[in-house]
Amino acid sequence: METTNANEVGVSGTTEEFPESTVEINVKTLDSQTYTLRVNKYVPVPALKEQIANLTGILSGQQRLICRGKVLKDDQLLSAYRILRFFNHIYSFANGIEAANF
Secondary structure, eight states, X not given: OOBOOOEEEOSSSOTTTOGGGEEEEEEEETTSOEEEEEEETTOBHHHHHHHHHHHHOOOGGXXXXXXXXXXXXXXXXXXXXXXXXXXXXXXXXXXXXXXXTO
């Protein structure tokens, strides 16, 4: 299982400026890869998908992100899903592939 170094995604301002607004998430893909990201919890879901696309090669438009059994919707901020500061797992699926094993 491969894990990447932490990458940061922000919105207005860097994560260093507002450390209390950043969270660490682990993105798991169907090919058993795990990627660790440190992101601003107020990032829009489409911006998170773009960062995941840069790491995984799964185009943002083809991603379906699931956290705590809920599909992350593009019109929401990550904070809408009660993301904790640590120990967050988001599963990334290409559209059309079911999450039967997760």
